[in-house]
Amino acid sequence: xxxxxxxxxxxxxxxAARELATQAVAERLGACAQVVGPITxxxxxxxxxxxxxxxxxxIKTTTGRVPALTARLRQLHSYDxxxxxxxxxxxxxxxxxxxxxxxxx
Numbered sequence: 001x002x003x004x005x006x007x008x009x010x011x012x013x014x015x016a017a018r019e020l021a022t023q024a025v026a027e028r029l030g031a032c033a034q035v036v037g038p039i040t041x042x043x044x045x046x047x048x049x050x051x052x053x054x055x056x057x058x059i060k061t062t063t064g065r066v067p068a069l070t071a072r073l074r075q076l077h078s079y080d081x082x083x084x085x086x087x088x089x090x091x092x093x094x095x096x097x098x099x100x101x102x103x104x105x
Contacts (some may be wrong), residue, residue, distance in 0.1 A: 001063060001088070002063060002088030002089055003022075003062060003063055003089075003097070003098050003101070004060065004061070004062055004063065004088075004089040004092075004100055004101070005060075005061060005062070005063055005066060005086040005088055005089060006058050006059065006060055006061075006086070006087045006089060007030065007058075007059045007061055007066060007069055007070070007073075007084060007085070007086050007087075008054065008056060008057065008058050008059075008084075008085045008086075008087065009056070009057045009059075009073055009077070009082055009083050009084050009085075010039075010041060010054040010056050010057070010083050011054060011055055011057065011077065011078065011079070011082075012027060012037060012052065012053075012054060012055075012078065012079075012083075013055065014035065014037060014055050015059045016055070016078060017035045017037065017055035017056070018035055019076065020033075020057045020076055020077070021033035021034070021035055021057050021059065023059070023076055024057075024059045024061075024069060024072065024073070025029060025059075025070065028103065028104050029059070029061060029065050029068055029069040029072055029104065030059035030060060030061040030064040030065070030069060030103075030104065031060050031061060031099060031100040031101075031102075031103035031104055032059075032100075032103075033055070033057055033058060033059040033060070033061050034058045035055055035056070035057055036055065036057075036058065037053075037055030037056055037058055038053045038054065039053070039054055039055070039082055040052070040053060040054075041053075041054045059091060060089075060100050061100065061104050062100065062101055062104050063086075063088075065104050066086050069084075070084045070086075073087065081101065
């Protein structure tokens with residue numbers, strides 16, 4: 001299992017995405033976060049295909065912080081069923097990944 005991950009979520013406004021990113025970093029659940037957008041998301045909800053403008057938040061953290069980060073994102077999020085997906089980081093700069101670990105201790 002990878003020691004580091006990128007946790008991704010989406011939300012309906014840049015302000016909401018910035019708040020998720022800020023809280024994650026302020027609470028040391030993530031070392032850093034990027035807000036990307038706007039993007040167009042196409043998905044099925046309530047039996048219909050929908051398309052909406054969203055902003056993506058990408059949070060770098062350790063695998064051990066994923067449960068707490070997931071819980072906090074769910075608390076802060078305005079969606080009934082927020083996207084929270086953890087993608088393993090399988091390589092990269094050793095110095096950067098050590099920094100991610102140090103910032104989330």
